[in-house]
Amino acid sequence: AQKVTQAQTEISVVEKEDVTLDCVYETRDTTYYLFWYKQPPSGELVFLIRRNSFDEQNEISGRYSWNFQKSTSSFNFTITASQVVDSAVYFCALSDPLNTDKLIFGTGTRLQVFP
Amino acid sequence: DTAVSQTPKYLVTQMGNDKSIKCEQNLGHDTMYWYKQDSKKFLKIMFSYNNKELIINETVPNRFSPKSPDKAHLNLHINSLELGDSAVYFCASSLSGTANYGYTFGSGTRLTVV
Numbered sequence: 001a002q003k004v005t006q007a008q009t010e011i012s013v014v015e016k017e018d019v020t021l022d023c024v025y026e027t028r029d030t031t032y033y034l035f036w037y038k039q040p041p042s043g044e045l046v047f048l049i050r051r052n053s054f055d056e057q058n059e060i061s062g063r064y065s066w067n068f069q070k071s072t073s074s075f076n077f078t079i080t081a082s083q084v085v086d087s088a089v090y091f092c093a094l095s096d097p098l099n100t101d102k103l104i105f106g107t108g109t110r111l112q113v114f115p
Numbered sequence: 116d117t118a119v120s121q122t123p124k125y126l127v128t129q130m131g132n133d134k135s136i137k138c139e140q141n142l143g144h145d146t147m148y149w150y151k152q153d154s155k156k157f158l159k160i161m162f163s164y165n166n167k168e169l170i171i172n173e174t175v176p177n178r179f180s181p182k183s184p185d186k187a188h189l190n191l192h193i194n195s196l197e198l199g200d201s202a203v204y205f206c207a208s209s210l211s212g213t214a215n216y217g218y219t220f221g222s223g224t225r226l227t228v229v
Contacts, residue, residue, distance in 0.1 A: 045220040105158040
């Protein structure tokens, strides 16, 4: 069965620290997609990134970077020089291979960045 | 212009009541979803509709009845509300076959049953 594990329930850092949010997934499919979403205190869900299973290149977008490693079934998210505005719950998600219109979410990691 | 809009944003109601949440998207997408986020922040799909046709129904009690009058709208009606229905309900949309490009979510409806 497909599953997404975000073992870190909550992380607290001080501003300007780097922080990595872990995501481990399980799937038997060879073609799949992984996502990260951000849910700030205001409650909306904001799409951050999509990665397909054939593209293991790391991606960087400003202070955000993602490390995809199929060998360890991980898709980790790093925020460099964290800021208070990064405080949010971050969700990792996996597309269901039997129904690619369905996302399977991890339980989320709450990141608190203190000034 | 809001891409996926849900109303109301907050809903407080008594047990046993019937309530509806409305969702509209102006992105030209043809697939719409309802997700439920419980008190522990866990997000799980409830329904999806493609061009007004029910595609996914994830073992949700039949007190929940989605209705899609057209592909831009997906409403959620809940009968005989129970305390356990308290949650945040998110509507989302995508183009069929391209959900892998990521959904667009609405801002959520926080339902509190008292």
